[in-house]
Amino acid sequence: MKNLRLLLPLIWLAFFVVSCNDDTTGPTDIPVGEFEKGVLIMNEGAFGVNDGEVFHYDPSSGAIKEDIFRAKNLRPFGGLIQDMVEAEGRMYLVANTGKVEIVAPNDFGLLGGVSLGLNITRSLVVVNQKLFISDWGPYDAGFNNPDSYVAVVNDLNGGPIAKKIAVSSRPEGMIVAGNFIYVACTAAQKYDVISASSENLTASIKVEGNPTQFLEIEGRLFLYAIDDNNAIFHEINPGNYALVRTVKIPLANPTPIITLGEGSEIFIVTSTGWPDYTDAVAKVSVNTGQVINGSFYTGSGLYGIGFKIEGKEIYVAENNGFQGNGSVSILSPTGQKIKTLSVGKGPSGFIFK
Template sequence: MRKFSIYGLALIGLLSLFSCMEDSPQIPLGEFEKGILIMNEGAFGANDGEVYHYDPATGTIQQNVFESKNGRPFAGLLQDMVASEGRLYLVANTGKVEVVGLKDFTSRGAVTSGLDISRSLVIANQKMYISDWGPYDANFNNPNSYIAIVNHLDGGTVSKKIPVSTRPEGMFVAGNQLLIGCSDAKKLEVVSLATDELVKTIALEGMPTRFFESEGKLYLFARDSEKVYFHEINRNNIEIINTVSVSLARATSNFALTDSGELLVITSTGWPSYNDAVAKVKVATGEVISAELFTGSGFYGIGYHVDRKEIYIADNNAFQGNGTVIVLDQSGIQKKTIPAGRGPSGFLMR
C-alpha cells in the first residue's frame, strides 16, 4: 500500500509539472526575430543604407525597415549588423551606430559623434567596443586607427579610444580579452577588457578581417592575392597554434560558414571585368572543394541559412539602382532571386 502511495505521489507531481508547463504562456517572437535581415550598404554620397526583412517561409519582403519603423532614413553607409543583448546594432562606416530593438526595430539610441570610419562592433562588460579606421591622411592611409568605447548599450558618447594598428575590422571576445583583426597592418591585436589597454600584437600572413568558429575551434580569416589563411587561435593564451593555408586566388573578405565545416568565399577579378565566383573550402584541411560553385558579377556579400540549407548571394548590380539577392541550394543551383536595396552586402539569419 505504501509502495503504491509513493508512486502515486510521484505521478501526481509529474502531472502537476506538465500542467504548469502547459499553462505557462509562450512569449511570441517579435516581428524581426525570425526570417532574414538583408543589409543594404547604400551608395557613396547618397548615404542611403537600409535594411530589408525577408520571410523565406512566406516569400514576403519588407523594404526600408529602419525608416518605416522610425519615421526617418538611416542616413549612412551600412557596414555591419550585430545582434546582442536584445538589440541590433547598425554600424555605418560614415561614423555612426544606430541601436534598435531586435523585436520591433524601433530606435533605442545611437552613437552619432566621436567616430570616423566605423567598421564593426562587439558588446563586452555592458559596453560597446567599435572598431574604427580613424581619419584618412593626405595619402588615404589611416595611421590613427582605434577601438572606440561607449559605456552604454543604447548609445551615447565615446568615452575612450584605444589606439591600434592600421584598419581594424572584425573583433571577438575571448574571456576577458578583446581580439582584433587589423587588416592593413596584417596583425592580430589583443586588448585587455580589465584595463581597456592594448596588451599584445601578433604578426600574421595575409590581411585579417573576421573571426569565425568551426567545429569548436576559433579562427581568424586572412587573405592575400593568391591565398586564404585560417589562423587557429588558442583562446586561453591568445596565440596562433595552427594556420591552414588555402590556394585561392583573388579571394575577397566576404565569406559564410556552412553547417558542415565548409567556408563559402567570394572571389573576384575586380575592375573592369568583375568575374566573380563562390568557392567552397573545407576549413579543417584547406581543400578547395569547388573554386566556382556559382559564377556571375557584382557579388558583394554572402550568407548561409543553416535550417534551409540555402546560400544567399548579395548582387550589387554595379550600384546601378537597387541590387538583388540570389538564392542557391547547397549544390550551387539557383532557386530564386529576391529584390534588395542599394548595394546589398550581408545577411543576418534568424
C-alpha cells in the same frame, strides 16, 4: 466525521488543481516580434548618397518588407551600413560613415545610438555591458589610417565615447574570447588583443596576409586573411592569444566576403576586380586545406554571402554595379539557384532568425 476527514485531502487537492488552472496572473506566451523570424538583409547603400537600409524577408510567405528602419522611425537611416550585430536584446547597425544606430530586434524601434567622435566605423562587440567599436580613424594626407582605434561606450544604448584604445591600422572584424577582445587589423597585417577588464592593448601579433574577420570553426578560433593567391586561416589559442598554426588554401583572387557553411566548410567570394569583374563563390575546407569547388556559383558584382542552416541554403548578394537596386540569389546546397529577391542598394549581409 471519519468520512469527512478522509474527504478533506481530496477537497484540498481539487482546490489546488482548479487554482493552478485558473491562474490569470502567471507568465504568458509573449508574441514574437515582426522581425524576430525570417531573414534580415543589410543593404549598404550608395556612396555619397548614404541611403543604407535593412529589408526583411519571410521565407515561408515569400514577402519582403523594405526600409524597415525608415518605416518604424519615420526617417532614413542616413549612412552606409557596414555591419549588423545582435547582442543583449538589441540590434546594432554600424555605419562606416561614423555612427551606430541601436534598435529593438522585434520591431526596429530606435533605442539609442553613437554619433559623435567616430570616423570610419567598421564593427562592434559587446563586453561587460559596454560597446567596443572598431574604427579606422581619420585619413592622413596619403589616405592611410595611422590613428585607428577601438571606441568604448559605457552604455548598451549608446551615448558618448568614454575611451579610445589605439590599435593597429584599419581594424575590421572583432570577436570576444574569454577575457580578450580580438581585433583584425587588415592594413597592419596583425591581430591586436585587448583586455576586456583593463580595456588596454595587451598584444599585437603579425600574421601572413591581410586579416579581416574571426570565425569559430568546430569549437576553434580562426582569423581569416587573404593575399592575391591564397585564402589564409590562422588558428589562435583563445586562452593565451598565441598563433597556433596557419592553413593556406591556394585560391586566386579571394575577397573578405565569406561565410561559414557546414563543419569546416567555408564559402568565399572571389573576384578578378576591374575591369572585367569575373566573380565566383568558392567552397573550401579548412580541415583539409583544399578547394572543394572553385566555382560553386558564378556571377558579377557579388557583394555578400550567408549560409542559412535550415535547408542549408546559400544567400548570395549582387550589387548590380550600384546602378539601382541589387538582388539576392538563394542557392540550394548543390549551388542551383532556387529564387531571386529584389532588394536595396548594395546588399552585403544577412542575419538569419
